[in-house]
Amino acid sequence: DAGVTQSPTHLIKTRGQQVTLRCSPKSGHDTVSWYQQALGQGPQFIFQYYEEEERQRGNFPDRFSGHQFPNYSSELNVNALLLGDSALYLCASSWTGFTGELFFGEGSRLTVL
Amino acid sequence: AQSVSQHNHHVILSEAASLELGCNYSYGGTVNLFWYVQYPGQHLQLLLKYFSGDPLVKGIKGFEAEFIKSKFSFNLRKPSVQWSDTAEYFCAVNTDKLIFGTGTRLQVFP
Numbered sequence: 703d704a705g706v707t708q709s710p711t712h713l714i715k716t717r718g719q720q721v722t723l724r725c726s727p728k729s730g731h732d733t734v735s736w737y738q739q740a741l742g743q744g745p746q747f748i749f750q751y752y753e754e755e756e757r758q759r760g761n762f763p764d765r766f767s768g769h770q771f772p773n774y775s776s777e778l779n780v781n782a783l784l785l786g787d788s789a790l791y792l793c794a795s796s797w798t799g800f801t802g803e804l805f806f807g808e809g810s811r812l813t814v815l
Numbered sequence: 816a817q818s819v820s821q822h823n824h825h826v827i828l829s830e831a832a833s834l835e836l837g838c839n840y841s842y843g844g845t846v847n848l849f850w851y852v853q854y855p856g857q858h859l860q861l862l863l864k865y866f867s868g869d870p871l872v873k874g875i876k877g878f879e880a881e882f883i884k885s886k887f888s889f890n891l892r893k894p895s896v897q898w899s900d901t902a903e904y905f906c907a908v909n910t911d912k913l914i915f916g917t918g919t920r921l922q923v924f925p
Binding site: 705706735737742743744745746747750758760792794802803804806807808809 | 819821847849857858859860861864905907909911912913914915916917918
């Protein structure tokens with residue numbers, strides 16, 4: 703049973719560029735949450751998708767957007783990259799009736815130069 | 816807005832020492848509480864959780880945590896740590912979304 707898979711694992715971008723990160727949830731899960739983890743910090747909630755709609759959103763600007771597909775996979779898009787967007791981006795999946803028990807992927811490490 | 820505070824940023828222990836990591840949250844309503852662990856090179860995984868009932872909950876690998884509602888606390892404990900417990904530990908609270916603390920880095924030396 704595959705867990706949560708994310709791609710790419712590492713990527714380097716320059717300021718002003720756009721990036722798309724991808725996530726496949728654990729089998730049987732229908733809800734995907736995205737988190738940003740800066741170095742030495744805890745994961746910060748970006749947003750959560752369920753039934754292809756954004757259900758919850760954290761305190762992140764509109765440059766951060768997402769999408770969920772009918773097969774429950776998800777994308778995180780970040781436009782107009784800033785140096786401060788450099789972080790580990792974590793995808794986590796869960797099932798309906800979200801109780802806070804999340805299954806995490808290994809993350810996508812984004813470096814903005 | 817809800818928040819989670821972890822008081823210890825970096826803890827260094829010798830094997831067999833006892834461990835207690837502090838966690839306090841701010842939210843007036845009903846919460847679900849969690850501890851997640853991130854071992855070196857691995858993804859975040861659930862260590863234990865509290866939803867309701869007995870405020871003393873037991874998790875994997877001999878860890879336990881106690882929910883004290885009056886203190887808004889959910890401290891993590893282990894009577895005797897092992898070298899393999901070296902990891903980063905995150906306390907988290909769920910209301911309508913899961914909010915994490917800043918984490919505590921635990922280093923255990925043989």
